[in-house]
Amino acid sequence: MGLVEVGVGLLPGGGGCKEMTVRALDAASSIRGDGRESVELMEAMKKAFENVALAKVSTSAYEARGLGFLSRGDQVTMNRERVLTDAKSKALELARAGYQAPLPRTDLPAPGENILATLKLGVHLMRQGEFISDHEVKIAGKVAEVLCGGAVTPGTPISEQYLLDLEREAFKSLCGERKTQERIQYTLKTGKPLRN
Numbered sequence: 490m491g492l493v494e495v496g497v498g499l500l501p502g503g504g505g506c507k508e509m510t511v512r513a514l515d516a517a518s519s520i521r522g523d524g525r526e527s528v529e530l531m532e533a534m535k536k537a538f539e540n541v542a543l544a545k546v547s548t549s550a551y552e553a554r555g556l557g558f559l560s561r562g563d564q565v566t567m568n569r570e571r572v573l574t575d576a577k578s579k580a581l582e583l584a585r586a587g588y589q590a591p592l593p594r595t596d597l598p599a600p601g602e603n604i605l606a607t608l609k610l611g612v613h614l615m616r617q618g619e620f621i622s623d624h625e626v627k628i629a630g631k632v633a634e635v636l637c638g639g640a641v642t643p644g645t646p647i648s649e650q651y652l653l654d655l656e657r658e659a660f661k662s663l664c665g666e667r668k669t670q671e672r673i674q675y676t677l678k679t680g681k682p683l684r685n
Contacts, residue, residue, distance in 0.1 A: 490546065490547045490550075490553040490558045490559070491540075491544060491545055491546030491547060491553075491556075491558065492505045492506075492509070492540065492541050492544065492545075492558075493544040493546060494544070495541065495542055495543070495544045495625075495628055495629075495632070496544045496672075496676070496682045497669070497672045497673045497676050497682070498624065498628060498663055498666060498668060498669030498670075498671075498672040498673065499628075499660060499663050499664065499669060499673075500541065500628065500631055500632050500635065500656070500659055500660055500663065501541060501656070502656055502657060502659075502660030504653060504656070505541070505656075506541060506632065506635045506636055506652070506655075506656045506659075507635075507649055507652040507653050507656055509537040509540065509541055509557060509636060510534075510537065510597075510600070510635075510636050510637075510638070510652055511594070511597065511649065511652075512537070512557050512560065513530070513533035513534050513536065513537040513557070513600075513636075514530070514533070514597055514598065514600070516529075516533045516557075517529040517530035517532075517533040517534075530600060530604070531604060531607065534600050534604045534608070534636060534637070535607075535608070535611075536557065537557065537636055538608050538611075538632065538633060538636055540556050540557060540558075541632050541636070542612075542628070542629045542632045542633075550565040550567075564579065593648065593649040593650055594648065594649050595646070595648040595649070595650075596646050596648075597638075597646065597647050597648065597649065597652070598643070598644045598645070598646065598647075599637065599638030599639070599641045599642075599643065599644065599645040599646070599647045600636065600637040600638060600643065601637060601638060601640075601641050601642055601643030601644065601645060602637070602640045602641060602642065602643065603643050604637050604643070605633055605634060605637035605639075605640055608629075608633040608636070608637065609630060609633055612626055612629040612630060612633065613626075615629075622684060622685065624666070624668040624669070624685060625684075627663075627666070628663060628669075631659040631662065631663060632659075634655065634659065635652065635655045635656050635659050638651065638652060638655070639655060668685050671683060671685055672685060
């Protein structure tokens with residue numbers, strides 16, 4: 490399991506970036522009272538950024554949980570023959586219990602421009618060391634902007650919809666890039682990523 494869109498020059502555009510931000514914020518806010526909230530948020534955001542920008546893929550459900558792709562409440566079925574049966578049982582259980590989808594959150598504290606600057610500095614250093622291409626700098630910059638809620642004051646209240654809107658705009662912007670189109674075309678033809 491993973492968010493591998495960066496490999497073809499895009500970013501996760503179906504809520505993947507939004508969800509990684511929400512999970513990072515939730516992970517950081519679970520640690521309170523010792524004055525380390527900003528350090529914890531920085532670490533959670535770095536982890537989310539690395540998972541998306543490096544297109545990390547888990548090799549197991551256990552690892553997926555550690556990378557933040559699965560939450561604590563997500564169930565895992567080890568037997569492939571049981572996946573559909575277990576999913577159907579869970580859906581029926583939720584329906585019987587009167588499940589209602591949660592309302593989208595509107596009170597998320599934006600990681601903001603400070604963390605965005607730190608992430609972009611890391612990207613710059615990766616480019617200086619010639620570990621990534623100019624196009625990968627552009628992609629990583631878009632990922633950082635979405636994950637941080639844009640260049641806003643840290644703590645500014647933002648909504649899940651705002652993050653989804655940022656994600657959609659960044660995705661569309663990258664779709665228009667010639668180098669992204671080359672990457673997509675190459676991957677479709679060969680099944681392998683292109684570094685351009």
